[in-house]
Amino acid sequence: MTLRLSSKVARCAAVVGIWLAGAGSATSQSTAPTAAIPTAPRPYAPAPTTAKPRTAPAVRAARPAAPAAAPQAAAPPVAPALPGVTPLPAPELEAFVDGFVRRSMNEDHIAGVTVSVVQNGQVVLKKGYGVASVSGGRRVDPDRTLFRIGSISKTFTWIALQNEIDAGRIRPDTPINVYLPEKLQVRDQGKKNPVRVRDLYNHTPGFEDRALGQLFERDERRIRPLDVYLRQERPNRVREPGVLPAYSNYGVALVGAALANTGAKPFEDLIAERVITPAGLTRTTFREPRAWRDDLPAPMAPALAADMAEGYRWTPLGLQAQPIEFIGQIAPAGSASSTAADMARYMTLLLNGGAIDGRTVFSARAAQAFRTPSYRPAAGAAGLNSGFQDIALPGNRRGFGHAGATLWFHSNMVIAPDLGLGVFVSVNTDTGQSLPATLPSAIVERFYAPARAVPAFAPLSAEAAALYEGDYLTDRRAYGGLEGFVNRLIGVAKVRASAQGGLAITTDGHTRLWIPTDRDDVFKAADGADMLVFQREDGTPTRFFAPSGVAAYERVGPLFKQGVLSGMTLLAALASIATLAGVFVRSRRDTRQTTSQARASLLQTTQAVLWLAAIACVGAFALGSGDVAAVVFGWPSGWLLTASACAFIATLLTLLTLAMVPVVWRGGRRVDSWTDVRKLSFTVTALIFIGYAVVLAAWGFLEFWNT
Incomplete structure (x- = not known):
C-alpha cells in the first residue's frame, strides 16, 4: 500500500548522527533537484518519492543477470484517439519504456518489473522484465505474475464505497459510526466533531498514524481479523476532523469494516463480488498466501499463490529474497495483488467511466467523483478525488490514480483522462521506488509535453525567502511515545533559501528545488510538475502541503x-x-x-x-x-x-x-x-x-x- 518503509523506517539510520553528532548532515544542501518532498515519513507513504535510491556499494556481489523481457503479444490496434490527442506509437513507446526500465533495474538493483500502458480502450504495452523469483529462475510474465500493489488496493475500496453512496446506503456527511458495529466505533477522545465518511476518503479524520510492529506481520499466526485489528490498534485523535490532511491506513480500514457491516459479509468476499469479478479481473485478489484459519477470510487460491512474485531486499551481498509481509489484518488499505494484464483492464475501466465489456461496475457519477477534487487543503495544492490522488502531470495536465508500496514492492497507477491514457508499473525490490514514481510522468512528458526548458521566474528577495526558512515536521506520524520520537527524527523537512531565489527543501538527505510562481506562497518543482503550497498565520508561513496532497508539514518550535x-x-x-x-x-x-x-x-x-x-x-x-x-x-x-x-x-x-x-x-x-x-x-x-x-x-x- 502506500506503505513505503524507506520513508518511515529506513531513515532511522540517521538517528545515530542526529542523536550523537547533531543534524549537520541533514541540513547540508545540494543545489541539484534530486529528491521530492516525501508524502510521508514512513513505509506507507501515499506516493513514492522521486528521490533516487541509494547508490551502489563500493563492492557489489554478483547477482543473476535479469533475463530478457518477457515477449509481448502484438499490441491490438489503437482505438480512435480523443480529439486533438495523437495515439501513442506502440513501437516507440516500447523502446522508450525498455530503456527507462532497464536503466533503472541496473542502477537500482531491481529483480523484476511489470508494466502495462493503455490508451483509448486498448492495451498499448504490456510487458515483464527480470525475474519473479531469482532462485527459481521464474521470469516476470505480465499476464500471470502477481505483484503486491500496496495502497492501490484503496482504490477498489473507494469504488465499493461510491457504489454504496450512489445506492443511498451510505451518506458522505454521516458519521462513520452509524455504519460500524458498536465495538469498532470511533471514540470522541475529547473532540467535538465526529469523524464522517467524507473525512475518511479525504484522509482528514484527525488520526495520528502508527505503523511499527502492527501494520505488517511476518508470522502468519499473528494475523488478526479486521475487526480485532481495528479494536486493538485504535489511533489517538490528535485534531478535529476536516482540518488537515494526514494519510490514514486505519481510516481506510474503517471504511472497509463499514462496507463489510452494511453488506453482511467479509470485506474480501464483498470486494470480489462487487468490484473484482464484475470488472473481469481474474488474477487480482485481496487474499494472501497462507494457511487456512477459521477466524480469517479464505486464503489466496493455490493457483494464484504459485505465480506470486517474491520480494527482494538489496544488500552489499546482492539480492536477498524476503518472506511475504502479511497485511491481511488491514486488507481494505493494502492487501491486493495483481498482474499487469489485470491492471490494464482496471485502468480501462477507470478511463471508460466505470463500464467494461458491456458491464457497469460503478456509475458515471462515481467516475466523475474520482476525477474531481473532493478536498484541497489549500488553493493551488493537490488534493483527493474521493480517495483517488489528484496528480500533476507534465504539460499542465492533471491525472488521478494512486501509488502503493509494501516493504519490498513499489507500485504506481496514473490515469490521464484527457489523453485516454493509463500507466501501471510495479517492482519487487526495496530499492526500486524511483521507477514507479517517475515512469508515468516520463511517458507523458516524452510523448505529450513540450521539451523541458530552464524555468523562468521572478526570484524571491532574501527577506521574502527568509520567511519560509525553518524546520517543518509532517503531521502524518505518531504523536507520542517511542514511535513518535522516531517520527520526529525522520519526518522533518528543512526549508532553506536557494541561491537562485527559490527554496531548497531537504528531506531524507536529498534536496529538491522549488521556484516561486505568480501566486503568493505557491511554488513549483524546478524539475517537474509538482506544486507546493504554504499557509500563513499572522503573516508568517507556518506549514506547507506535500505535493501528494495527503500530508501537511508544520513548522517546529525551538525545543x-x-x-x-x-x-x-x-x-x-x-x-x-x-x-x-x-x-x-x-x-x-x-x-x-x-x-x-x-x-x-x-x-x-x-x-x-x-x-x-x-x-x-x-x-x-x-x-x-x-x-x-x-x-x-x-x-x-x-x-x-x-x-x-x-x-x-x-x-x-x-x-x-x-x-x-x-x-x-x-x-x-x-x-x-x-x-x-x-x-x-x-x-x-x-x-x-x-x-x-x-x-x-x-x-x-x-x-x-x-x-
Whole structure:
C-alpha cells in the first residue's frame, strides 16, 4: 500500500548522527533537484518519492543477470484517439519504456518489473522484465505474475464505497459510526466533531498514524481479523476532523469494516463480488498466501499463490529474497495483488467511466467523483478525488490514480483522462521506488509535453525567502511515545533559501528545488510538475502541503529542532563522562564530603551511567535500523525500550538531585565539605541533566510504556 518503509523506517539510520553528532548532515544542501518532498515519513507513504535510491556499494556481489523481457503479444490496434490527442506509437513507446526500465533495474538493483500502458480502450504495452523469483529462475510474465500493489488496493475500496453512496446506503456527511458495529466505533477522545465518511476518503479524520510492529506481520499466526485489528490498534485523535490532511491506513480500514457491516459479509468476499469479478479481473485478489484459519477470510487460491512474485531486499551481498509481509489484518488499505494484464483492464475501466465489456461496475457519477477534487487543503495544492490522488502531470495536465508500496514492492497507477491514457508499473525490490514514481510522468512528458526548458521566474528577495526558512515536521506520524520520537527524527523537512531565489527543501538527505510562481506562497518543482503550497498565520508561513496532497508539514518550535536534541545529547554525554572521570581523578582533599554530599554524589554518578547507557542503546538501535524488516517486525526495539527506561529512571534521580542542591551547598565544616568548585560542578551537571530530561520528555522519549 502506500506503505513505503524507506520513508518511515529506513531513515532511522540517521538517528545515530542526529542523536550523537547533531543534524549537520541533514541540513547540508545540494543545489541539484534530486529528491521530492516525501508524502510521508514512513513505509506507507501515499506516493513514492522521486528521490533516487541509494547508490551502489563500493563492492557489489554478483547477482543473476535479469533475463530478457518477457515477449509481448502484438499490441491490438489503437482505438480512435480523443480529439486533438495523437495515439501513442506502440513501437516507440516500447523502446522508450525498455530503456527507462532497464536503466533503472541496473542502477537500482531491481529483480523484476511489470508494466502495462493503455490508451483509448486498448492495451498499448504490456510487458515483464527480470525475474519473479531469482532462485527459481521464474521470469516476470505480465499476464500471470502477481505483484503486491500496496495502497492501490484503496482504490477498489473507494469504488465499493461510491457504489454504496450512489445506492443511498451510505451518506458522505454521516458519521462513520452509524455504519460500524458498536465495538469498532470511533471514540470522541475529547473532540467535538465526529469523524464522517467524507473525512475518511479525504484522509482528514484527525488520526495520528502508527505503523511499527502492527501494520505488517511476518508470522502468519499473528494475523488478526479486521475487526480485532481495528479494536486493538485504535489511533489517538490528535485534531478535529476536516482540518488537515494526514494519510490514514486505519481510516481506510474503517471504511472497509463499514462496507463489510452494511453488506453482511467479509470485506474480501464483498470486494470480489462487487468490484473484482464484475470488472473481469481474474488474477487480482485481496487474499494472501497462507494457511487456512477459521477466524480469517479464505486464503489466496493455490493457483494464484504459485505465480506470486517474491520480494527482494538489496544488500552489499546482492539480492536477498524476503518472506511475504502479511497485511491481511488491514486488507481494505493494502492487501491486493495483481498482474499487469489485470491492471490494464482496471485502468480501462477507470478511463471508460466505470463500464467494461458491456458491464457497469460503478456509475458515471462515481467516475466523475474520482476525477474531481473532493478536498484541497489549500488553493493551488493537490488534493483527493474521493480517495483517488489528484496528480500533476507534465504539460499542465492533471491525472488521478494512486501509488502503493509494501516493504519490498513499489507500485504506481496514473490515469490521464484527457489523453485516454493509463500507466501501471510495479517492482519487487526495496530499492526500486524511483521507477514507479517517475515512469508515468516520463511517458507523458516524452510523448505529450513540450521539451523541458530552464524555468523562468521572478526570484524571491532574501527577506521574502527568509520567511519560509525553518524546520517543518509532517503531521502524518505518531504523536507520542517511542514511535513518535522516531517520527520526529525522520519526518522533518528543512526549508532553506536557494541561491537562485527559490527554496531548497531537504528531506531524507536529498534536496529538491522549488521556484516561486505568480501566486503568493505557491511554488513549483524546478524539475517537474509538482506544486507546493504554504499557509500563513499572522503573516508568517507556518506549514506547507506535500505535493501528494495527503500530508501537511508544520513548522517546529525551538525545543523540537534536531539541533537542540543533538546539542543537549552532547552536553549530557560530556557531563556524564566528566562525572564518572571525577570518581577516579579527584585529589584526596576533593573527596572530603558530608553524608548528604556523599549521597548526592552517588545519585549523580548513577545518573551519568544511566544517561550514557541510554545514548549507547539508541546508537545500537540506529546501527541496526538499516534492516527495515528487523525494525518493523521487531518493534518495539529492545534497545529503545532499554534506552527509554534508563532515561526515565535517570530523570527521576535528577529531580531528586536538584532537591539536594541546597543541602550540597550548605555542606558541613570546611574540612569535611566539598570545595566551591565541586559544588558548582555538581549544580551545573544537575542542570544539564534536567534540561536534557525536559527535551526528551517533550520528544516522547521517556514514555517507554507507549510504543
